[in-house]
Amino acid sequence: MVILDDKNEFLRLFGERLGHFRTEQKLSFRELALNCNLDHSDIRKIEKGKRNIQLSTILELAKGLDIHPKELFDFEMNIEKE
Amino acid sequence: MVILDDKNEFLRLFGERLGHFRTEQKLSFRELALNCNLDHSDIRKIEKGKRNIQLSTILELAKGLDIHPKELFDFEMNIEKE
DNA sequence: TCAAATGTGGGTAATTATACCCACATTATT
DNA sequence: AATAATGTGGGTATAATTACCCACATTTGA
Numbered sequence: 001m002v003i004l005d006d007k008n009e010f011l012r013l014f015g016e017r018l019g020h021f022r023t024e025q026k027l028s029f030r031e032l033a034l035n036c037n038l039d040h041s042d043i044r045k046i047e048k049g050k051r052n053i054q055l056s057t058i059l060e061l062a063k064g065l066d067i068h069p070k071e072l073f074d075f076e077m078n079i080e081k082e
Numbered sequence: 083m084v085i086l087d088d089k090n091e092f093l094r095l096f097g098e099r100l101g102h103f104r105t106e107q108k109l110s111f112r113e114l115a116l117n118c119n120l121d122h123s124d125i126r127k128i129e130k131g132k133r134n135i136q137l138s139t140i141l142e143l144a145k146g147l148d149i150h151p152k153e154l155f156d157f158e159m160n161i162e163k164e
Numbered sequence: 165t166c167a168a169a170t171g172t173g174g175g176t177a178a179t180t181a182t183a184c185c186c187a188c189a190t191t192a193t194t
Numbered sequence: 195a196a197t198a199a200t201g202t203g204g205g206t207a208t209a210a211t212t213a214c215c216c217a218c219a220t221t222t223g224a
Contacts, residue, residue: 028170045098054134059092073152110200
């Protein structure tokens with residue numbers, strides 16, 4: 001059985017979750033970027049699942065959104081053991 | 083008001099959480115390392131809060147522990163806005 | 165209609181994690 | 195006591211993120 005690239009799927013789900021909070025708070029990429037000390041285009045890339053960010057960046061995002069970091073991981077996924 | 087380095091505190095709490103699950107499952111650093119495709123000494127460094135790991139590494143750890151990644155972030159912390 | 169804001173995505177130097185070593189002290193286990 | 199397992203931590207080349215650019219298409223709204 002072929003298992004779709006776990007990593008990319010994980011990044012995609014994380015990005016989706018980030019986008020959920022950003023749009024919920026009606027923030028533009030640039031507005032959130034100001035709160036996070038990140039570049040707006042980088043946040044966009046994270047939301048698209050194209051960035052494998054670090055713990056410190058997760059913290060920046062959570063702070064910018066004023067949420068607990070764990071909220072960003074609150075999505076469904078099946079942990080496959082290969 | 084001086085705010086203690088948010089980032090290091092966050093890494094420390096994450097590492098603590100990782101250690102909680104590892105010891106709960108009675109795994110040595112080396113045993114967990116085998117499940118995660120990581121080096122045992124690197125896991126040790128993560129638990130000590132000395133590593134700013136990436137999303138993909140978080141996924142590896144969660145898979146190795148057979149838990150959802152969000153479990154690793156289930157700890158108390160105050161999100162400070164500087 | 166026109167300007168401002170936003171979304172989109174490509175590119176780069178510098179920084180940093182990764183993926184490995186290795187060695188040795190400490191703690192079980194027999 | 196001797197051996198095995200584990201904890202501990204330092205080091206390094208490579209690969210990747212970060213922290214920024216820039217440009218332009220699209221959307222918003224005055």
